[in-house]
Amino acid sequence: MSRSPARSPGSDDTWDPPRPWWRGRLGVLALVVALVALGGGVYALARPASTRCADGVAKVGPDHTCVGLTDGSYAYSPDLASLSGLIHTENERVRAAAARPGGAPWVGVVYLMSMVQGPGSTNTTDSIRHELEGAYTAQWEANHTDTQGDSPQIQLLLAHTGNTTAQRDYTLAQIGKYRAADHIVAVAGLGTSTLATRSSIEQLTRQDLAAFGSVITSDDLIGIPGLVRVAPSNSDEAAAAAKYLLRTAPKAKVLLVEDTRSDDLYTSTLATSFRKSYPAGLLVDQPMAYDSSKSDVSTYFTQQMANVCLDAPDVVYFAGRGIDLPRFLAPLSHRQCADKPLTVVSGDDASQVEQSAGVGQVKDALRLGNIKLLYTGLAHPGAWTLRPQSFDATAIAPFQPGGEFRTAFPREALDDGQAIMGYDATLTAVTAIRNAASGGTGADTVTGADVVQMTTLLYGARAVSGASGLISLDSGGGPKNKAIPIVELSQDGSVHTVAVSSRDGDPPNAHP
Structure with missing residues (x-):
């Protein structure tokens, strides 16, 4: 078998190395695929997430x-x-x-x-x-x-x-x-x-x-x-509460606590309605006004307890949301004049308290503060x-x-x-x-x-x-003249109807 003659340095018969794969058609294709994948990833990151539920x-x-x-x-x-x-x-x-x-x-x-x-x-x-x-x-x-x-x-x-x-x-x-x-x-x-x-x-x-x-x-x-x-309506609830109070405690002196928050139609009309329904001579001259949309509501109530004792009401009509009741009742239970029994009456939103995070505070306040809590419910099975x-x-x-x-x-x-x-x-x-x-x-x-x-x-x-x-x-x-149950939230958290009232105090029968 003959051998090929060896190439000597400087020979005209030069040798070219193989062409890199990435410079050929395969490389172009790979580059295109990579760019597409990169572009898809960028799009996936940049596009807005779907809002459909x-x-x-x-x-x-x-x-x-x-x-x-x-x-x-x-x-x-x-x-x-x-x-x-x-x-x-x-x-x-x-x-x-x-x-x-x-x-x-x-x-x-x-x-x-x-x-x-x-x-x-x-x-x-x-x-x-x-x-x-x-x-x-x-x-x-x-x-x-x-x-x-x-x-x-x-x-x-x-x-x-x-x-x-x-x-x-x-x-x-x-x-x-x-x-x-x-x-x-x-x-x-x-x-x-x-x-x-x-x-x-x-x-x-x-x-x-x-x-x-x-x-x-x-x-x-x-x-x-x-x-x-x-x-x-709130005016009916307030009137029903007033009729109940005048029947069960005819001479009760009442302090009105009202929420002045501007965007809550419930609280604003509840306070106004009770003021119209209860004898002016039995209302404390200056109501306690707070704004639930502001901070430091609990602090405000705490600072007001001295005036509660000074006014010495028999009843507080709380024209606020149920969510604010714990923040009011907690300092009320620590008032200096807690030896005197006090009834707190509120509107139907107080029905939310039993299921709220603050129900523990409310039960403690009722147990420790010589307080009774009533509210005008929209409905309660006890009324039946x-x-x-x-x-x-x-x-x-x-x-x-x-x-x-x-x-x-x-x-x-x-x-x-x-x-x-x-x-x-x-x-x-x-x-x-x-x-x-x-x-x-x-x-x-x-x-x-x-x-x-x-x-x-x-x-x-x-x-x-x-x-x-x-x-x-x-x-x-x-x-x-809708039937309105007067509901009590007791110290143990139980709820029961104590009376059924209405705007004129005498609810209608089930059939006209």
């Missing part, structure tokens, strides 16, 4: 709260998951039944409120859940019994307003967006008595949607066309036995043993009244809807405007017998 529900605001409108297929919080599932199942049943030949038509009722306890919220997680449980019970009763007729069937939609204007506006926009598809004709619940609630109501009623408030009581919400309130003639047996049946509420929610309590009020608001909406359907409109063509028209019929012989008492509307859209 579910159909009709989106993250809104800097806190990314999921707000909007759902048929129950989405739960706004883990606490509401089981309840949302029940509502979704009933809604699916209604739609499936309507799709069959000869199936009953249906309409949508939106339950609107802030469904998750937020910063500064006056509702508790329990009270929110209870109110929605009451609404579901009314939906179930409407669809499965003949008490209010049987058509149209009711779909219950849940609308969470959140805690900001942007969140509320998004939710209201979703109601408008899905109004036709979900046959929405009415909105119930509506939240508490605030300026934000008033704005929502006005937007809804301007669009010819009937509005049915469950727990709104402010006198500033009286007379809005298209709005029905199933709860007594204390004054049975004012409550319809059929209306309270869902809350009795064997009734739908007890069957669906066997471990839930009724003491805060929220479930009863949520039930009555939805029941009243159903009554107006079915009045519209039977009045010639037809069950399959009921509109929001038809329901608005029917709300003005709900008085006298057409009044609604609610679980909270007779709902016979006056010209301002609220119940006349």
